[in-house]
Amino acid sequence: MLLVDHELKERIKNDGLLQDIQENNIFNIGYDLICDGFSRQPNDQSDFYKLLPGESVFVRSKETLQLPTDLCAHVSLRNSRIRQGLSLEAPVYQPGHKTRVFFRITNISTSEITLYSGEGIASIFFELLHAQPDKPYNGTYQGEFDYTGMGQYAPQYASQMKQVEDRLADLKNMEKSVYGNVVTLMTIFIGIFSLVNLNLTAAHSATWSMAELLMYNLCIIAGIFTLAGLIRVLVPPLHHKSLPWWYWLAPVACFGVSLLLAVLPQLIDVLPQIIK
Known part of the structure; x- marks a missing residue:
């Protein structure tokens, strides 16, 4: 009692x-x-x-x-x-x-x-x-x-505390990974939306040449690759290796071709004068 x-x-x-x-x-x-x-x-x-x-x-x-x-x-x-x-x-x-x-x-x-x-x-x-x-x-x-x-509790609890710390680290990494994946998907979605919008606009306009349309498409694609790559570098997925070097060839190539398409008409106009 x-x-x-x-x-x-x-x-x-x-x-x-x-x-x-x-x-x-x-x-x-x-x-x-x-x-x-x-x-x-x-x-x-x-x-x-x-x-x-x-x-x-x-x-x-x-x-x-x-x-x-x-x-x-x-x-x-x-x-x-x-x-x-x-x-x-x-x-x-x-x-x-x-x-x-x-x-x-x-x-x-x-x-x-x-x-x-x-x-x-x-x-x-x-x-x-x-x-x-x-x-x-x-x-x-x-x-x-x-x-x-x-x-002395340290030896008894050392392994348990290490497991807790490892689980906390995994949870934090998982949170970062989920955040990175969401941002990557949003970047890809915005990029695809921009591509569709650009091509629909070009289809209803007679002022754009095929070279200009290709240049704009390549710029958007290069931007998608660059942003997705930067997100992967800054917020790496859980238990994944870093991006291989050749990944960056795609945005570099797209930017390079779009730049070439941008300056090519001027080169064609200036080239005869240079030859003379």
Whole structure:
């Protein structure tokens, strides 16, 4: 049976159940703990911590716990933190345990989460036992008011963090690839529309020669190739090699032929004078 708010206030006042509290943090069936620092190793405490995806850190509460022999306590993550992408692991605090509250937080999201001292991350709940145990708690962590250290997590999480980082990189590359493909398709569509519009206009006009029409068509085709190539270079598709050098022969050839068609009439007019 959980202690409710008025019972909790009475136990805090009479038994010193929790110390260094803020009374407005007491709610109907528990108490919202206040974060007082983050640690990975002894004597390595910080007031804020940037928790990477897959990484864990121990959190120390501002409050200290002094359980009587007829109560045990459970620590749970607050709803807002669950939605943020955090996961919590904590022991069941046994009857007779005197300690500061410590719990481990793991970032199971794909984003970096920054934690600060003074914030609320977890809540503690007190359960009334139907009888007092013969042996109250007197284990290794009795009287732990300063952080004593946790296991080496780096080797265990290194491969998982690398997988997370690789997946994040793949997602970013995929996003860039999709964006590049969309822009390329839009470029090709605009180019085709321009070609159709140009030829339809030329079909209803008697002022354009075949050389001029071919020149304009080649310019548009060269522009399509150039823009598509630049998009491919700036936003390369996922797991694709770079463009081969011979790709650029097509736009160069189109531009070259169109330039030749543009200057050829002038050359024909000037050539006889040069020969004379």
